[in-house]
Amino acid sequence: MLELLRKIVQEVSTAPDVDAVLDLIVRRIQRGMCTEVCSVFLFESVSQRYVLRASQGLNREAVGRVSLSSSEGIVGLVAQRAEPINLEDAEAHPAFCYLQDTGEERFHAFLGVPIIHQKKVLGVLVVQQQECRRFDESEEAFLITISAQLAGVIAHAEATGAIQKISWKSQKSVNHRFEGVPGAPGVAIGRVVVIAPQADIDSVPEKEITDLALEISRFETALERVRADIRKVSAKLAKRLRYDEQALFDVYLKMLDDNALAGEVVEQIKQGNWAQGALSRVITTNARQFSLMDDPYLRERATDVRDLGRRVLGYLQEESSSQDIELPENGILVADELSPAILGEVSAEKLAGLVSVHGSGNSHAAILARSMGIPTVMGMVDLPYRQLDGREVILDGYAGRLYIDPSEDLLRVYREILREQDEVAAELATLRDLPAVTTDGKHIPLWVNTGLIADVSRSLERGAEGIGLYRTEIPFMVRDFFPSEYEQMQIYRRQLEAFAPLPVTMRTLDIGGDKALPYFPIKEDNPFLGWRGIRVTLDHPEIFLVQIRAMLRANEGLGNLRIMLPMVSSVHEVDEANNLLDRAIAELQEEGYIIERPSVGVMIEVPAAVYQLRRFAKRVDFISVGSNDLTQYLLAVDRNNPRVADLYVAYHPAVLMVLAYIAKEARRVGIQVSICGEMASEPGGALLLMAMGYDALSMNATNLPKIKSTIRSVSMKQAAELLDMVMGMDDAVKVQVVMTQALQALGISQLSSPVLPEEVLPQ
Incomplete structure (x- = not known):
């Protein structure tokens, strides 16, 4: 079971979208647990229902069409209780609800576990069998474990899928909202520039390019440098390796032929993706296909494919690293992990905001961002940042939010907040x-x-x-x-x-x-x-x-x-x-x-x-x-x-x-x-x-000006009374409420976070 779990987690982490993730999950679990059915129901926020999104064993035509509310069926009960339900005969349970067209009437044994991510029930994972029996404790424990492991992957895949539905050239305003941790207060409106880690094939952003010939030339130059490296190593080790071992270098070179990986990358570039993004997509797709093969020898070729991809990517990044990070006016910098070194490389004049996929509001990168006065959001772990380069966004450093492709209504709200920010800053400057x-x-x-x-x-x-x-x-x-x-x-x-x-x-x-x-x-x-x-x-x-x-x-x-x-x-x-x-x-x-x-x-x-x-x-x-x-x-x-x-x-x-x-x-x-x-x-x-x-x-x-204004607005007596009040309290949430009320009573609440008009904000 542990090996199956490891294999599933490894495979789904490289799947291209949520549908591929779910399909892989149900196939692997159904085969690994020797059950006749494995299905996944995911919650859909628009319809407020749990929709059958993938199944191995039920009628395929029911996928995407069958759904239940949280008050319907055993699936709804699992989601409502947020705990597993293991039944010998599902039809005998009072909550049973027959789902037409699924073919589930043949199956009696039922085990459903909730899929929970950050306290939120995303869906329900179900296995079923024809015979009347309870799934044993080890099977239940495994399904709970796999559900907990996959919750984050599913959440991320859903988020990525939502963004991928909009093409590069789409002008549609959809207000996709992603939650993170406030890093530095303030609001920024601008376009995203993604910074990828060096030689990380899974973190390369996708960018649209117009000069196809130049991008293909860059790729072919990097490719030729990798070929030269392989030939050099092959010649150096020629006398120390057996013939069959030496032949592996020829296999690597053939993988880079125009009829193999190289050809696929060029085709991707011709579709408008830059060389690094095209390479990343081709390598991850091919590596995933190899990793799913049953033959151990072929499965190991996934490692070779990824290694070749990293080598080519290294040369591509080496060429671009000689140039400074170029930011448009009001650029929003997005990185897998912000560092002081990154902040030192960008133009502060054009930098409007920062987003870090990892890290928290108390990391040193966030502290430096606050020092620089740059609105920042940290810890956006579910953000599909690879798809965001060039997209218009609103960054809310007060609430820790990022809105992708914002609507005019939302832009109007945040432009007003920016105007108010400027007014407060001008007033504080007089101090x-x-x-x-x-x-x-x-x-x-x-x-x-x-x-x-x-x-x-x-x-x-x-x-x-x-x-x-x-x-x-x-x-x-x-x-x-x-x-x-x-x-x-x-x-x-x-x-x-x-x-x-x-x-x-x-x-x-x-x-x-x-x-x-x-x-x-x-x-x-x-x-x-x-x-x-x-x-x-x-x-x-x-x-x-x-x-x-x-x-x-x-x-x-x-x-x-x-x-x-x-x-x-x-x-x-x-x-x-x-x-x-x-x-x-x-x-x-x-x-x-x-x-x-x-x-x-x-x-x-x-x-x-x-x-x-x-x-x-x-x-x-x-x-x-x-x-x-x-x-x-x-x-x-x-x-x-x-x-x-x-x-x-x-x-x-x-x-x-x-x-x-x-x-x-x-x-x-x-x-x-x-x-x-x-x-x-x-x-x-x-x-x-x-x-x-x-x-x-x-x-x-x-x-500093905000704190100076605060101090000049109160007496030591008032501050001491406030301290006496909170020191007698036993809960941080209550202290925060009292502090908010105290700032309002003292007439200085405008110095803290602005209140956003929730009625125009997408939920």
Whole structure:
């Protein structure tokens, strides 16, 4: 059964559309379980009925014609209860409903299990037999397992099928809506540009082209380079291989003949698909056909086909990678997984929005997008992005939605939201030179989180009073090797000079987790609990010392540098880092530099650090809470995983209690405490944090004017009353409701997400 399950999952993942997926499922299960019938009923939202979409054993003509409501038949009962039903004789059950023209009257034994994806019942998977018997426990367990495994595949196939029904040239407005996780607030209207991973044959987007001859020429050039590679390897190994083994290279070359794969690709290009898309379609189709064969030798040829496809694709991508990513005006960038490196390669002037198939709203890519002020949606796992290149879309970063081919009514709604956004932004811009002071005179310094060079001017334009977090890993991530001490010094000097004499807090290299360096890969099963932050740099003192020296040299004559240590969990790490810092200072002074010891602080982002705050206070000058990671570790929620994104809640009572405890402890020992997590970027969160007693709030530059307006609209007394109210609550949802109501009562609700007129939005 396990082998059958593995085989089914592998095969359906490469099926071209939902009908192919369902047909494959019913055939494989019917044969594998030795049953006489296997059928799939899927829910159709338009008719609100469960339609027979595939069957092996029932009358084929009934497929697509027979349907049941959720209150009809045993199938409807399975869907309604969202649990399996196993019957010896289905006709004897009170819910039995005879489906005419299916031929099911011959079958008595019935086992139906729901197909559930993200708490939603997509349909029902059914097996039936003529004899009266109950399916045994192992059969029921298998069908439940296969249903759970296939739910996501079916959901994705349905979504892909919906998009594929519209051709490239279609001008039809259909308002296809896809749900993800909000990454960065805002709305964008534009056209999609898809970025595919390198040499991934399954992720190539489809694009329409007009110059067929040029595209065919590119393909044939890549093809000839692969042929040359194969001939070269064949000649090199000629003396070491037997004749039959050597003949395999001839098989590969024949696969690339014009009468084989190459010819099929050219035909696809002639139909208007670009070379990479045509290659992807031909390779996946042929590989799937081989994988379905019963003969083991032929089945293994699927691997050969995919390998050849990857080789050709590599050369095609090598040619196009020399060009920059071209964006149209108001381009919406869609990627399988966004990274800081991708953001560094695109023109910010033309970039209107970002969509990532994987990742969550708390990943570092999303945090950078918020810093850049680019509306972003993350975790769109069911988005058939390969079909979207060039399509007009609406991106809603507030609700985490993407609308494909929007109607005029929908465009009108979102254009109005864009206009209102611009009005609010213009109004907030007038606050630039005003301090963040409450109505009763309390000043709350507002700092910014930076990482890109462009963040500097953006931050100063919005009236930032310093940098609370400079992510030094960003310059490391956009290079092909470790930057030298001199290169780092120049980068850091620009940040320090731009803000002098205001404080600039530089976090030492924080890699690991979801921040990887291409030239220093860290492979771990559980990276967020692994080798990251200060753990990496203390294990590599040569990296730490070069960075510290660069920071100290950049600070010469300015004196506004603060150094912050990430992912600290013990005093031993702080002591070791301090010793290395003293060593770097001594070395530079010996070399003739005029160096003073800067302020040093630690990030409180690991639960263990929370309860050692007093011990840290004896060794450092300040502390800063990284609420993003602290929330992740407190709630045991991977912040990059969209499946559990709804469990990552900043207003969780445990998070609020810990944040209040840290501020209280810092006051007791008399050490400055700031916070640089995303919670400070949200009006409600900022009110609670300043009431807790945080000395400074650090946030992305985009949200700074909004937070300044929030602070200038309230008194410390009002913020304290709000904090008292929520600290007595035991549920994050209730806290969110109270916070929303409080912002409305204070007259600052316009600073949070806009309310969308649901009556014009497609459901």
